Amino acid sequence: MTVKDPPVEVRRSTKRRRTVSADLRDGVVIVSIPAHFTAAQEADWVQRMVTKLLSKHQPLTPTQGGAAPANPGDELLQRAGALSEAYLAGRGQPVSIGWVTNQNSRWASATPARKTIRLSHKLQGMPGWVVDYVILHEMAHLIEPSHNRVFWRLLEAYPRTETAKAFLDGVSFAANHGMAGR
Incomplete structure (x- = not known):
């Protein structure tokens, strides 16, 4: 992640067994993972899901020249x-x-x-x-x-x-x- 990326909140669930999901809510990436994941699994899945989620929100290419906006x-x-x-x-x-x-x-x-x-x-x-x-x-x-x-x-x-x-x-x-x- 870079400085421009939104904050991430990890939610562990005892009901989840294998699935991982990510959603963007109010500028925060919510990553839901199974409660039994290790810290390494969590880090791996958070990176994968944040990358996948943010790739869906592609930046607009400026159409009228000039510098792209900061956000x-x-x-x-x-x-x-x-x-x-x-x-x-x-x-x-x-x-x-x-x-x-x-x-x-x-x-x-x-x-x-x-x-x-x-x-x-x-x-x-x-x-x-x-x-x-x-x-x-x-x-x-x-x-x-x-x-x-x-x-x-x-x-x-x-x-x-x-x-x-x-x-x-x-x-x-x-x-x-x-x-x-x-």
Whole structure:
């Protein structure tokens, strides 16, 4: 681990026999291990799980030049804040937003109770206006969890909503029909 990595909390469980898990909660990596693990096993598994977990939260490559922010999530938070101000009257701002590699069947997800947003790494490299739509879509979920009339009204202010939805539908169609990369 480096100085930039989040703190780690190890939780030993007598109910666990073989499984190890890691989760990022409020900026702390929680590693759950079986209570019978030795100190060496603990150290080995903590390193493996922290590395695996942090690799899922890939930093955003700067799109407009200049130095990368000190915290990789800062750029996404700033982007979300600007979108919130421009299209949602300052509402729906997440407390954390980041790239993940484990979103294979959706473009992003939000957890309204925690005010967090996870973006699929598959969005990286797509046009900025498409990524902006996905961020806005997830921020709208922080305000209204359902895809109801209230939810869709929140997105009406963004001028490229329908175009972005069509773009993502086209990408999904191509990928599902073996046309990706042609």
